[in-house]
Amino acid sequence: MLFRQLEYLVALARERHFARAAQACYVSQPALSEAIRKLEDELDVPLVRRGRRYEGLTPEGERIVVWAQRILADRDALKNEVGALRTGLSGRLRIGAIPTASGAVSLLTGPFCAEHPLVTVEVMADLQSDDILRQLQNFELDAGVTYLHKGLADGFRAVPLYEERYALLTTTADGLAHRTTATWAEASRLPLCLLTEAMQGRRVLDDVFAEAGVRPSPRVETDSVATLFAHVRTGRWASVVPHTWLHVFGVPHGMRALPLTEPTRTVPVGLVVTTREPGSVMARALTDLARHAGVAATLEQLPGRQGAP
Template sequence: MLFRQLEYLVALSRERHFARAAQACHVSQPALSEAVRKLEDELGVPLVQRGRRYEGLTPEGERIVVWAQRLLADRDALKSEVGALRTGLSGRLRIGSVPTASGAVAQLTAPFCLAHPLVNVEVAADLRSEDVLRQLRDFELDAGVTYLHKGLAENFRAVPLYEERYVLLTGAADAPAHRTAATWAEAARLPLCLLTGSMQGRQVLDEVFAEAGVRPSPRVETDSVAALFAHVRTGGWTSIVPHTWLHVFGVPHGMRAVPMTEPARAVPMGLVTVVREPEPVLARALREVAGRTDVAAVLDRLPGDSVPR
């Protein structure tokens, strides 16, 4: 059995198409198909349901893919560990983030890259919370920044980073100059632009609206926090955004931002990694950086006098 065969099987499971899997692995489709067939012969079980086109993995194939992902992840972790012992930490660190927290990821990547100049960092910043956890389980990510909820499985290790709070973002002409806060009931009556309902960041907002006894009816929905700012800039739209994004954009000219109250809500966010022994060296190094970085203090130092504190 070769690692290459396991890589092909994992790619086939991910891409669900022989040609795309072969392209992802930079080999020809016949070479990938033949390698998977040889793996089937060696294991003595069918791994792929074959018809005129790819029809999925067999039950045996689904189980083998889990082992293949784990073996490949352990191989990569071993390489990183040996490389760190020989020349210092190197390789590629893969971080996934929910959109509302993507502005906070830089507070970790900056000190991490300073401490480990030979490591390259790849950030996927528009993932749903469940996708962050799934990709961690499937060893497609080394770490994630997402919501820390009570149901987080025991096989995840979490480092709290900050609490996400919310502000009403409006055009300056739409917000009375004396307003220092906004209630959720008031916000529900405004022309809202919000995140899409499938995203946990939006689900958190809907829970708070329900607690306030109202239900929003946004005219525009998007999967991008930056797009929320862009819509408010055009005038005529109002949005509710995490306070952390004001650290990225400030309060843009022509807008106002005030805290959301009645009820006030703070949602814990953190760095999440998979519990593995031995712990992969890249994940451990990022966790150590997160443990000594006061992300909350940085994100609370917001620019501009009109920004809520």
């Protein structure tokens, strides 16, 4: 019963709404509310600030949620550990990825699923770096794929996967189509479709444009890398895309992918997990695989620079 009560409290803290929390836990709202009230009675502290609607957790409730997340994560880790000893690794692996790196996640999940056929994988590929670290701390993810910074916060460790580099994606009708490379300054003068400024991948691009002494003025912005390709396909736009997405899409018909120079910039991307022990058996298995998966070698070469005629 205690585990169920803790699950309900964690769901309420996440959803911030009684009905949505009940739906997430597949119970009725009265059942969820009553279970949390019983937990308050057992702990002899108020956990939820109640009014006519959900008003948040009390300070005691906020602290108990942290313990609840840890207890539930340890319970799941114990089950997975015992299951792995008995029948091999099974359960669900949860990976979070920043959008620009999500194209490379399959280079991990493919061999992981082949090595652990009883495991299912859930990939959340639209997260920001801060979201990934927060969800790792809250035991909502087993691992994340994100940009690596020199000062990665205490409590995390990283396995470098590859160096993200960038290509100018344009059409074969563009004036640069006959070139083998393009400069960032040249790219800035084109009608651009770029990621939105709220995304870290865009902020990386803006830093490189600034280093080149220019500032892009995109006419279209999006939070989807796939949408960048779709806009270039119309023939009206150009874009700057991570080379990992060329691994996914190749260079589509009628397009060109030109490596960007002056400056030539790369940004490290890696697998991030928590250092907490014993931790998730899923995270340990994925970390072991990532160390020898050869992601960087697979992504070493850009696909052919020109799409099919």
